[in-house]
Amino acid sequence: MKKQTILILVAVLIIITACGNASNSNSNAKGSIELTISAASSMMDVLTEIKENFEKENPNMEVTFNFGGTGALRKQVEQGAPIDVFFSASKKDYDLLLEGGYIEQGEELLHNQLVAIQPKDGSVSTLQNVVNTNQKFALGTPESVPAGFYAQEALQKMGFWDELQGQMVFAKDVSHVLQLVKDKAVSAGIVYSSDLHRVNEVDIIEKIDGALHTPISYYVAVIENGNERSQEKQAAAEQFYNYAQNETSKALFEAYGFVIRDKLVEDI
Incomplete structure (x- = not known):
């Protein structure tokens, strides 16, 4: 009787172990x-x-x-x-x-495509307006953020780069630029047009001509x-x-x- 009981217990343990291995296998597969x-x-x-x-x-x-x-x-x-x-x-x-x-x-x-943006219902009408009024302006760091590099090229060809020195706030990426504009930490910034679907809290100032920067x-x-x-x-x-x-x-x-x-x- 004892022998039969032991055999039953061994069989149960084998089944439990097999089920556990199968469960682990499924877990590892995912x-x-x-x-x-x-x-x-x-x-x-x-x-x-x-x-x-x-x-x-x-x-x-x-x-x-x-x-x-x-x-x-x-x-x-x-x-x-x-x-x-x-x-x-x-x-x-x-x-x-x-x-x-x-x-x-x-x-x-x-x-x-690049676009210049401002906070919703902001007072900026053009990029020239940003330059004239000495307001803070955000863009990605040109050395490490492509959007910032493209923005620098465009601003240089537009004749604004030198004039904006002292006004620019350099961001770690375009998401950071977008956040600075949304939070009204700056009056304007440059991001990609594809970033605009994320938020309702910004307005476009102007679309930047693609001929002014590297594609x-x-x-x-x-x-x-x-x-x-x-x-x-x-x-x-x-x-x-x-x-x-x-x-x-x-x-x-x-x-x-x-x-x-x-x-x-x-x-x-």
Whole structure:
């Protein structure tokens, strides 16, 4: 009788252990492949939505974003940060990574436009008005934020750059510029047109002529990680890279105010 009882207990333990292993296996399957993606902060909202769609279709994958100024993100890649996919808001930074051998495969994806903005119902009528009235003016730090670099080029060609010295507040990225304007910490600022869908608390002063600055191009790339990335993770990185360029993702980019590269070529 005792022997029979022991056998029953052993059988029960085996079943419990098997169930536990199956549960752990299912748990590990969900999000078992983790991707780290660095992206320009101007892409935060649209990429967050693309990530949600991607993870729904690929429940075994988990995407973590690192948003910031493209120049700073590029330096992180050069310093060996474990980045799988990179979205650049700057051709210059993309080219530097390409020349340095950090890019496995890449593609020009999107275009954008600069706009000068002010707080809702602000008193600024033109950029010239900002210069004349000595008001605070925000833009991204040109050395590390592409939007700031493009803004500097435009302001120089408009003859405002030197006049705005002492009035400018340099921000860490376009999201920071937007926040400064929303909070009325400055009277005006320059952001991308794609940033405007985020808020109702700002007004456009004027759209900046694209001929006044380098074309605003966005690139997507799979970052070269040598032998450190497993074949499974490599396939996942390439899958997200391709997913960001499919028709569903392109439609989302357009909904968020970006211009698809293919459509720009068609227009030309």
